[in-house]
Amino acid sequence: MADRSRLFSIEELPSHLILEILTSGERLSAVDLVSLELTSRTFGGSHGVYPTKFRSLVDLAAFQLCATNEVYSGMSWSSQREVFDRCDGNWKRVLRFLQSVEQSSDMVQTSAGNMQITTGRYHTLLISNSSVYSCGSSLCGVLGHGPETTQCVAFTRINFPPPANVMQVSASHNHAAFIMQSGEVFTCGDNSSFCCGHRDTSRPIFRPRLVEAMKGIPCKQVAAGLNFTVFLTRQGHLYTCGTNTHGQLGHGDTQDQPTPKMVEQLKGVGSVVQIAAGPSYVLAVTDNGAVYSFGSGSNFCLGHGEQHNEFQPRAIQTFKRKGIHILRVSAGDEHVVALDSSGYVYTWGKGYCGALGHGDEIDKTLPEHLISLKSQLAVQVCARKRKTFVLVDGGSVYGFGWMGFGSLGFPDRSLSDKVMRPRILDSLRGHHVAQISTGLYHTVVVTHKGRMFGFGDNERAQLGHDTLRGCLEPTEIFIQEMEEETTLLSESR
Numbered sequence: 116m117a118d119r120s121r122l123f124s125i126e127e128l129p130s131h132l133i134l135e136i137l138t139s140g141e142r143l144s145a146v147d148l149v150s151l152e153l154t155s156r157t158f159g160g161s162h163g164v165y166p167t168k169f170r171s172l173v174d175l176a177a178f179q180l181c182a183t184n185e186v187y188s189g190m191s192w193s194s195q196r197e198v199f200d201r202c203d204g205n206w207k208r209v210l211r212f213l214q215s216v217e218q219s220s221d222m223v224q225t226s227a228g229n230m231q232i233t234t235g236r237y238h239t240l241l242i243s244n245s246s247v248y249s250c251g252s253s254l255c256g257v258l259g260h261g262p263e264t265t266q267c268v269a270f271t272r273i274n275f276p277p278p279a280n281v282m283q284v285s286a287s288h289n290h291a292a293f294i295m296q297s298g299e300v301f302t303c304g305d306n307s308s309f310c311c312g313h314r315d316t317s318r319p320i321f322r323p324r325l326v327e328a329m330k331g332i333p334c335k336q337v338a339a340g341l342n343f344t345v346f347l348t349r350q351g352h353l354y355t356c357g358t359n360t361h362g363q364l365g366h367g368d369t370q371d372q373p374t375p376k377m378v379e380q381l382k383g384v385g386s387v388v389q390i391a392a393g394p395s396y397v398l399a400v401t402d403n404g405a406v407y408s409f410g411s412g413s414n415f416c417l418g419h420g421e422q423h424n425e426f427q428p429r430a431i432q433t434f435k436r437k438g439i440h441i442l443r444v445s446a447g448d449e450h451v452v453a454l455d456s457s458g459y460v461y462t463w464g465k466g467y468c469g470a471l472g473h474g475d476e477i478d479k480t481l482p483e484h485l486i487s488l489k490s491q492l493a494v495q496v497c498a499r500k501r502k503t504f505v506l507v508d509g510g511s512v513y514g515f516g517w518m519g520f521g522s523l524g525f526p527d528r529s530l531s532d533k534v535m536r537p538r539i540l541d542s543l544r545g546h547h548v549a550q551i552s553t554g555l556y557h558t559v560v561v562t563h564k565g566r567m568f569g570f571g572d573n574e575r576a577q578l579g580h581d582t583l584r585g586c587l588e589p590t591e592i593f594i595q596e597m598e599e600e601t602t603l604l605s606e607s608r
Contacts, residue, residue: 143180144224145211148173169206177206184213185388186442189402190456194440197457201492212458212492212508215549216442219495219506220336220389221283223549227565234499234554235286235339237575239270241567241594245280247273247293248594251577255289255305256321264321268576270594275301275323287339287392293323298333298349300326308342309373310357316373328374329354338446340392346375351386353378353399361395362426363410369426380427381407393446399428404440404456406431414449414465420480433482447498452505453482458492460485460505468517469535470501476535488513488537499553505537510547510563513537520556522571526588542588543568560589567592 169175181187187195187209202208222229228244238251238258248270249258258264259273275281280296290304290311301323302311309316312326329346332354336347343357343364354375355364362369365378381387385401392398396410396417407428408417415422418431434441440456450464450471461482462471469476472485488505491513495506502516502523514523518532524540525532547563556572568589569578579592 143176144214145177145207148177148207148210174206177210181206181209181213184210185402186213186217186456190404190440191438193438194404194456201457208508212494215494215508216454219550220443223561223563225549225561225563225565230550230561230565231284232550232552232559232561232567233284233286234552234557234559234577235291236288236555237577238286239552239554239557239559239569239577239579240284240286240291241270242281242284243594245282245296247275247279247281247284248596249273249291250579252575255319257286257289257291257304259291259303259321259323262319262321266576268579268581270579270592270596272596273323276325283336285337285339285344285392288341290339290344291323292337292339292344292346294334294337298335300329300334300337300346302326302344308358309371310339310342310344312344312356312375314373326375328356336390338390338392338397340397341394343392343395344375345390345392345397347387347390351388351402353381353387353390355397358395361411361424363392363395363397365397365409365426365428367427378428384428384430389443391444391446391451393451394448396446398444398446398451400441400444404434404442406434406441406444406453415478415480416446416449416451416464418451418463418482431482443496445496445498447503448500450498450501450503451482452496452498452503454493454496458494458508460488460493460496462503465501468501468533470498470503470516472503472515472535472537474535476533485537495551497551497553500555502553504551504553504558506548506551510549512540512543512548512551512560514540520572521585521587522553522556522558524558524570524589530587540589542570559592567594 222231231242233240241248250267250270253264281293282296283294285292293301303320303323305319307316311320333349334346335349338345346354354377356372356375359369359371385403387399388402389400399407407430409425409428412422412424441453442456443454445452453461463479463482466476466478492508493505494508497504505513515534515537518528518530521530548560549563550561557577558571559569569592570586570589573580573583
């Protein structure tokens with residue numbers, strides 16, 4: 116009889132069980148797979164499994180993880196083939212691309228835990244391991260610290276009713292919205308336009324409050340516009356509330372909405388997977404790669420070649436006609452930037468200061484491919500006031516547009532200069548950037564090691580520094596409150 120007490124090494128397991136370990140349960144990242152392949156002959160060998168198609172068990176595991184990825188499975192065969200070719204036929208790199216894109220508008224996994232950074236007009240909010248911190252100007256309670264707080268000169272934790280596991284945050288000029296792990300939504304700030312989703316408009320909401328109208332409708336993303344808010348549910352439906360002057364709520368009229376109401380016109384076009392809100396317009400990306408826009412048509416931000424307002428969602432035909440599968444969009448004040456399933460970048464809208472990256476200041480009425488970045492595999496796009504950032508595979512960042520108080524991150528350019536074409540941020544070369552967010556005059560990045568760097572205007576402490584008034588090049592941001600908690604935890608052990 117076999118000795119049941121004998122310990123087995125993983126090398127003795129059949130290859131199909133090893134493959135099951137690599138692809139089931141908590142999904143491994145592409146970086147994890149590379150580490151396994153480099154450190155173990157068991158994972159690095161092919162074991163005769165599809166030897167002509169896959170280099171190793173890890174390579175096969177990466178392929179299977181790609182095949183079951185929601186983004187990848189929603190792409191057409193030609194789009195899948197193109198991204199595979201763009202990644203040099205390396206399934207681990209395809210997986211890394213897909214995972215990086217998914218995290219770019221959500222939480223990024225860093226060595227210090229899960230993080231998300233969001234910049235508002237004069238403030239910044241950070242999620243770190245489900246807790247939220249904010250700094251900067253607390254206009255109308257947007258920082259969520261109560262009526263007595265008008266400014267936070269350092270990142271300070273926001274108190275939520277327990278259990279407070281925050282998964283996503285969005286901030287605009289004067290209000291902020293938070294998605295909890297439960298799918299519940301909390302908002303705070305100026306609600307005079309109903310943008311916080313509460314009927315009480317008599318005074319600002321100084322601390323995060325549960326949006327009662329969304330109870331029982333779990334959400335996965337929220338986007339804050341100037342005086343309105345967009346909610347994306349886990350089922351892929353859109354709800355909107357707030358000011359509707361330009362039709363930015365998508366209900367076919369210009370009637371303001373005091374509480375969130377479903378955008379019915381999007382129910383039959385597929386599941387929405389990502390949203391972005393400009394000052395008075397909305398972009399919605401569906402699982403089949405289409406982009407719908409509605410709201411203010413000024414500045415050509417809707418991408419239809421004209422400046423008419425759209426009161427209902429309308430598909431951007433440029434992408435449909437060319438078979439371009441869009442994964443993510445970012446809505447700037449006067450322009451838009453989009454990322455497709457092959458890592459290519461498109462821009463449209465006002466060309467002020469070179470914000471579209473085409474080497475001029477000409478407006479683009481329709482989405483146009485940013486040719487100068489075609490050799491790069493982009494994983495995140497970020498637009499705001501006349502400036503744009505593109506994060507590429509490998510962690511480098513390209514910026515272009517208006518320098519504006521140094522918020523573009525090029526210390527060798529004057530504060531009012533224009534960068535007309537994408538240029539790599541040399542000041543961040545030593546860091547693998549995982550996420551970037553830019554406000555009116557300031558920018559913050561998070562690295563894969565969980566470090567934060569900010570640059571641009573800090574007049575209102577929106578970079579979390581008490582003494583600096585401006586940062587011409589990326590300067591590391593430390594959160595004293597988190598460091599103190601870490602110290603106390605280590606001492607208690």
